Amino acid sequence: MGQPVLPPPGDGIESVELKTALEERYYAYALSTIMQRALPDARDGLKPVHRRILYGMRLLRLDPTSAFKKCAKIVGDVMGDFHPHGDQAIYDALVRLSQDFAQRYPLVDGQGNFGNIDGDGPAAYRYTEARLTEVARLLLDGIDEDTVDFRPSYNGEKEEPVVLPAAFPNLLANGSQGIAVGMATSIPPHNAAELCDAALYLIQNREATSEQLCTFVQGPDFPTGGILIDSPDVIREAYRTGRGGFRVRARWAKEDLGRGTWNIVVTEIPYGVPKARLIEKLADLLQEKKLPLLADVRDESAEDVRVVLEPRSRSVDPVLLMESLFRLSELEARVPLNLNVLVGGVVPRVIGLAECLREWVDHRRVVLQRRSSYRLGQIERRLEILGGLLIVYLDLDEVIRIIREEDEPKAALMARFELTEVQANAILDTRLRSLRKLEEMELKREFEALTQEKEGIEALLGSEKLQWTEITKQIRAVKKTFGPETKLGKRRTTLENPPDTAGIDFTAAMVEREPITVILSEKGWIRALKGHVADLSGVTFKGDDTLKVSFLSETTAKILLLASNGKVFTIEASKLPGGRGFGDPVRLMVDLDDGTEIVAALPYKPESKLLVAGSDGRGFIAPSDALVANTRKGKAILGLDEGTSATLLVPAEGDHIAVCSSDKLMLVFPASEVTELSRGKGVRLQRCRQSRLTDACVFTLADGLPWRDGSGQARLYQVAMLEKFMGHRSDAGALMTRSFPKFERFGK
Structure with missing residues (x-):
């Protein structure tokens, strides 16, 4: 038996209030989720995991022109060096960056099974390979030239970029989704050429508004295409506030099969909707008999989407069929817009379209300034060396003598020719074969070229106008690469007005x-x-x-x-x-x-009339359309005094009204005496002193008054038999005991 383990002494225990401890810890968790996980940076449009994947792939030299490497290698390196989280989380992020149906401009070029639009998952990372795309190269362009800040990785062994140089408008071009603590972001993809046009306009007009930029940015441009059916006003308002949503529909066409038969073929489905789930939902609706106009649904997709919808008969209206499907299925989806991003990489804020692009172009200017300063430093160091080498060529024999004879040749050279230590080291490192005459001429040419380049960079750094001119050139080059005439840059989502469906009864279309x-x-x-x-x-x-x-x-x-x-x-x-x-x-x-x-x-019944009345004998005729309520809360129609209740709602088809009270008094009077209202208390139909109104019937006098006796047998009283009950509204009426034996109710 070993010695028992004693508890630690109580001296080191610190009492902390639970509320304070929880607040501090939850605040730290919330902050880390917002900053390090869920929200993208407004400048490069990336979350930390994506930035680390791209930077890790660059370190592996996975350029667009290089050979592919196993994703297992990429995931392992990124996890070990930069992202200390689960390998599956990193691989899922890597996979999404490569999916051309999820990313408008994929950042990763994948080889192998990276999932599909049906919603199937990718192969394991030991089977797939990847490298960077041209878009990712643009995002990383200049990262080795001091264009962005670096910070230590999680274990302090390596450095990782705080943000990428981002020569491509990635935030809006590829969009982003994320849920943080107390906030979320949802940015749909856009067309890069349109964003470039808007950015160029913004450079020329720094105070441009989001509404003005909507001239260039028509709306989202989804990788899966589809049709945007929102009005321009709705789109402009969403971009102005940074919050809203877009309704996107599947693209479809009527395919003629000959002899009057036809099918509908869906070739593009809404963004973010897995095709397999969409078809499964349509099949369920068919089985539940909620799609009476549809006979069958088939998936004939291969490389491209092709979903065939077979109508119940050739007489079905294709527009009506599709409108009913848009209402019930994910053939129409709403894509939310919530431009909640990290402004300056620090502050989470919802911003509009103009501020989004302003963040990007301002970041491009900072990158240009830092890159130019870095290049200027390189030129100055090289000019210093060249200056020393050119001095050497003036008296080569003296240099050789000093190197051969002096114990400290560096110090002697520096003293003799007034050289800096850098210049002296460069001379001592020069090979003998470089001392030929031709080399001297090349050095002079290089010195002149670098001096000229230095003057150009100094002018650039000293002039804001020249900087914006250079950024304009860069953005124009990006626009040319991803212009509307290119396969990747061509707009896929079109903007159209939905067909007018105001007169269509969808209840009848959607129910058998x-x-x-x-x-x-x-x-x-x-x-x-x-x-x-x-x-x-x-x-x-x-x-x-x-x-x-x-x-x-x-x-x-x-x-x-x-x-x-x-x-x-x-x-x-x-x-x-x-x-x-x-x-x-x-x-x-x-x-x-x-x-x-x-x-x-x-x-x-549409466009009919109804008689509504209360127990106090008051009522009115109302158009049936005014009584239809669109919510569960109903519609207050009949105004009631205290102690009374509504009792009657009967069709008002005829020229006379028969009413009876609980004390068996019946009155018949012309229907024209009753006012027509949409709501209210109405007029007195029958005087009910000690009784209450129990039944009423609107009928045509010439046809007779229908009623039923206690056994349920239908009877009809003609005009002659009703004379003693005839009168005007608000009369008391006559006793009906003998004329109506065993009376139960009016109607057939």
């Missing part, structure tokens, strides 16, 4: 039209039986619940529900539960207030 019978119980449970069921004697209800109302309808219809508080709710018949069980409570479908119940229900 089938007859149903809607049943509403007294306790507010609703369901839909398949087909038009006349005999409801076999329908069962939950517990002591009973039938309240039933009517025939179709799956494409809308159902209007009147609540006792005077609100009208609208539900889609296609969303009603089937008739196998007891249905679902209406409260799950609409937001009913506490203490209220559904008192009436009927199918919505």
Whole structure:
């Protein structure tokens, strides 16, 4: 048995308040996530992991013209030297940089399986190889010429760049996605040639606004193409504020198969949508019978995207079919814009298009100044050496004598010819064969050329105008490389106005039209039986619940529900539960207030009229279109006094209205006496002193008044039998006991 381990002495324990400790630690975590992981730098558009991958590949000399190297080697070097995180995280970032469907201008040229647009993953890094692309070369161009600051790597053994020189507008050209702590970024890809044009305009007009730059930058340019359907005003506002979104649709065309038959072929899908998931969702919608206009969907893609959509029949309108698909599937997607970036590599801020490009061009000027200063230093060092060598050629014999005879030739040379130590070392390092006459002439030519170059650089560094002229040349060269006439630079996403669909009833287009019978119980449970069921004697209800109302309808219809508080709710018949069980409570479908119940229900008919009334005998005729509610909250239609409730919602087709009260008084009067409103309390239909209004019917007097007795048998009373009940609205009416034996309700 060894000696027991004693706890450490309590002297070194420090008491810390938990709240303070948590705040400090969470703040440190949040800061590291924002700065070192999730948000890109506004200058080069890269996050640290991407910057480290590109720099690591440069150190491996993986230029666009060099041979490929295994990704395992790249990942290992980047992880060991710069990025102390998981190898899979580094490899995933490397893979995304190479995917031409994810990056508008790929930064890595991959060889092997790097995943595909279907959403399949890449091969393991031991099987794939990579090197840098021309775009990545532009981002790194001049990094060895003191153009950017370096900082120690995580273990202090190596140095890594804080930002890349970025001769390419990478932030907007390739975009970026990231979620930090309390903030996120989402930048879609753009066209590099358009960005270059906007940057050139910005150099000439430093105070240009984002709205002005939208003349050049039309909108995002996705690697997967597609059609942008936002209005120019929406796009301008998004670029001005740095926040917004873009609606992008799949590109499709009608393919004629002859004899009147046709298919729709989708050739481009929205950015960021995996093709396999898109087709799977379409197949699910087909199976659920939510796409009655579509018969089949097939994926015939090879190198290019080709998704074939087969219509149900040749008479289907292709525009209507596609509009219904855009509404239900990811054939239309919204790509968010949140230009939240690290400004100056330090401050996270949401900026607009103009400030984004201003950050880039200002960074290019700093790079130009630092590169020029670095080159100037090189020239001055070389001129110093050349000056010493040219002195030597004036008296070669003396130089040779000093080197042969003096114990300290360096000091002697410096004293004899007034040389600096650098010049003396250069002379001593000169080979004998360089002492020929021809070499002297070459040195003189080099001295003159370097002197001229030095004057040019000094002029450049002293003139802001010359600096902007040089940056303009560089940006024009980038634009030429990635211009609209090149394969990579040609705009892929086009801007179009969507077709006018104002008059199309999409409910009918998206739901298979089938007859149903809607049943509403007294306790507010609703369901839909398949087909038009006349005999409801076999329908069962939950517990002591009973039938309240039933009517025939179709799956494409809308159902209007009147609540006792005077609100009208609208539900889609296609969303009603089937008739196998007891249905679902209406409260799950609409937001009913506490203490209220559904008192009436009927199918919505466009451009028809309805009579709505309360228990106090007041009501009005309303156009049905004014009663349709677009939200779960419904629409307040009937104004009610305290102690009264809404009771009736019936079709208003006819020239007369029959109303009856709870004390069996009935009144018939012309429908023209009732005002037509969209909402309100209405007018008094019947005087109900000690009773309440229970039923009403709008009918054509010449055809007679339909009603049902207690056994459910339909009856019809002609004009002659209704004379004693005729009057004007707000009368009390006559007793209906003898004329209407066992009266149950109005209607057929």
